[in-house]
Amino acid sequence: MKPYLSIEQLTQRFPDGSGGQLTVFENATFGVEKGEFVVILGHSGCGKSTIMNILAGLADPTSGSVIMDGQEVKGPSLDRGVVFQNYSLLPWLTTLKNVTFGVRARHPEWTKAQIDEHATKFLAMVGLEGDVIHRKPSQLSGGMRQRVSIARAFANHPKLLLLDEPFGALDALTRGTIQDELLKIWGQMEQTVFMITHDIDEAILLADRILLMTNGPHARVAESVEITIPRPRSRTEIVEHPNYYAIRNHLVQFLGKRSKELAGQPATPGQPNAPETVRIDTTQTNDDPADTRPALKAVNS
Amino acid sequence: MYQLSLNLRAALLSVIMLVVGLLIWEAAIPAQQAAGELTEYELLTGGGAPKAGVPPPSQVIAKAWEQLSDPFYDAGPNDKGIGIQIGYSIYRVLTGYFLAALIAIPFGFLIGMSQVAYKAFNPFIQVLRPISPLAWMPLALFIIGDSEASAIFVIFICSIWPMLINTAFGVAAVREDWINVARTHELGPIRTAFSVILPAAAPTIVTGMRISIGIAWLVIVAAEMLVGGTGIGYYVWNEWNNLDLTSVVFSILMIGVVGMLLDAMFGLLQRRVTYAE
Ligand SMILES: Nc1ncnc2c1ncn2[C@@H]1O[C@H](COP(=O)(O)OP(=O)(O)OP(=O)(O)O)[C@@H](O)[C@H]1O
Ligand SMILES: [Mg+2]
Numbered sequence: 022m023k024p025y026l027s028i029e030q031l032t033q034r035f036p037d038g039s040g041g042q043l044t045v046f047e048n049a050t051f052g053v054e055k056g057e058f059v060v061i062l063g064h065s066g067c068g069k070s071t072i073m074n075i076l077a078g079l080a081d082p083t084s085g086s087v088i089m090d091g092q093e094v095k096g097p098s099l100d101r102g103v104v105f106q107n108y109s110l111l112p113w114l115t116t117l118k119n120v121t122f123g124v125r126a127r128h129p130e131w132t133k134a135q136i137d138e139h140a141t142k143f144l145a146m147v148g149l150e151g152d153v154i155h156r157k158p159s160q161l162s163g164g165m166r167q168r169v170s171i172a173r174a175f176a177n178h179p180k181l182l183l184l185d186e187p188f189g190a191l192d193a194l195t196r197g198t199i200q201d202e203l204l205k206i207w208g209q210m211e212q213t214v215f216m217i218t219h220d221i222d223e224a225i226l227l228a229d230r231i232l233l234m235t236n237g238p239h240a241r242v243a244e245s246v247e248i249t250i251p252r253p254r255s256r257t258e259i260v261e262h263p264n265y266y267a268i269r270n271h272l273v274q275f276l277g278k279r280s281k282e283l284a285g286q287p288a289t290p291g292q293p294n295a296p297e298t299v300r301i302d303t304t305q306t307n308d309d310p311a312d313t314r315p316a317l318k319a320v321n322s
Numbered sequence: 323m324y325q326l327s328l329n330l331r332a333a334l335l336s337v338i339m340l341v342v343g344l345l346i347w348e349a350a351i352p353a354q355q356a357a358g359e360l361t362e363y364e365l366l367t368g369g370g371a372p373k374a375g376v377p378p379p380s381q382v383i384a385k386a387w388e389q390l391s392d393p394f395y396d397a398g399p400n401d402k403g404i405g406i407q408i409g410y411s412i413y414r415v416l417t418g419y420f421l422a423a424l425i426a427i428p429f430g431f432l433i434g435m436s437q438v439a440y441k442a443f444n445p446f447i448q449v450l451r452p453i454s455p456l457a458w459m460p461l462a463l464f465i466i467g468d469s470e471a472s473a474i475f476v477i478f479i480c481s482i483w484p485m486l487i488n489t490a491f492g493v494a495a496v497r498e499d500w501i502n503v504a505r506t507h508e509l510g511p512i513r514t515a516f517s518v519i520l521p522a523a524a525p526t527i528v529t530g531m532r533i534s535i536g537i538a539w540l541v542i543v544a545a546e547m548l549v550g551g552t553g554i555g556y557y558v559w560n561e562w563n564n565l566d567l568t569s570v571v572f573s574i575l576m577i578g579v580v581g582m583l584l585d586a587m588f589g590l591l592q593r594r595v596t597y598a599e
Contacts, residue, residue, distance in 0.1 A: 098506075109499040111522075112597045122507070
């Protein structure tokens, strides 16, 4: 049984500028289940955005395919909503119009009143209400712009939501607020999410599963780490969970050392380059009968 | 303490400069005539006949009053009100200008969308653009024959380049991200062009339109001096032939005022389409 979103033997090569070829990644193979929140972590330049652009249908891979819900991804679609790294709001439209822009594309048959109402609802969901929604993006703070961009994507109910370092440009406080909002909305809508980040703590807070990429060129999705911390999670409580530091250490180790050691190995031709599943759960070896923490279940199953 | 607003202070200063400037001008004219002694140049040109002298501002104002109180009188081919003359000029400018816009903007759009077209057309544009529009005049008169149409053609040819270049540049420079927003929302090419590319490139396009209308107004005066008959350019030349310098100075001022109004219209449009990123 194929996963909901199946990335199959994806290879991307670019001309390297001196006549040769740069292989960003080769035969990358992994899957994402319906409703899952998957985060991809890796060093700058390893090819995360390249993967995301292919998933969005904005770029074509050199070879391999992406299959979503039984259908091959060919070109962009309203079923795959994208929150771009730099928000990509249209600066000549107001906040509300930026969201209705998307809603109108999704529901061309709706009346203006319906479209406005729907957009206003999703803006309110990310905490933008009142006068603010009639301002232009240039009059909003970075965090507000990011929220507009998230509202635009969520309002279209895409089957898959793609987020490219959505909080990269935000300060820690704003970042925290929007992460919480994202979690809340995700919880309500059972959206499948694929997100890129550089921030380990953010990844642990949000993800069901973290994909770890080795350094490029010839980058690989080397590991798939399950986050064995129950939901709902909160920033302050997860650090107290016994699995938290074990997982965090594993991720830090990978990014700090192993991503380099594993780098640069060309794939065996024709063989899928699939990640190894890693499950870190210290609570299972914990035989203290006084421990009344809820039993953990594997999040993917 | 009572503080005047910035605009008010600037306006006050402008008025003071105007009044002082006019007073100096007024004072300078009689002094020149009262001096009695003729310069070498004046001796050579026939002794400083007062009728051809530079008029003092009071005379120009009187002339302006006379002309502007009846701007549309028509007393034969060589004696028409200033309003009629300016009307002819504006008609020619707008006709040539809008014909140019009709071609330059859609064509610039297509060139801007395709890198190949952009590169292929660029050398032609670069060669044609620096040609003084008046240099086309003989060719236009020969091919078109009609002097009225030739004047419009000259306006057309001089206003097409800034609009074409700016449109192509503005469209080519639309951020990839915005195009990607359109693509992920499955907008077709026409909707993408109108709802993303056009508003994104509008400030650059309108800047081109504004430059064009400025050039067109500069060129029409010269063109009408050449083709004659009607228009503000012809009027200036005709009054010079009549040695009526008061009318010449007055029409120079009118050319400036109309040019300013045309520019202000596009300034307003520019403000409407400009966005902050
Ligand atoms: N259009 C392109 N042409 C040539 N090389 C490219 C192109 N796009 C990306 N690359 C190369 O592919 C590699 C991966 O780029 P990508 O943008 O996917 O990295 P990333 O993992 O998203 O990095 P970051 O975390 O810094 O955003 C880089 O070495 C980059 O130089
Ligand atoms: Mg990137």
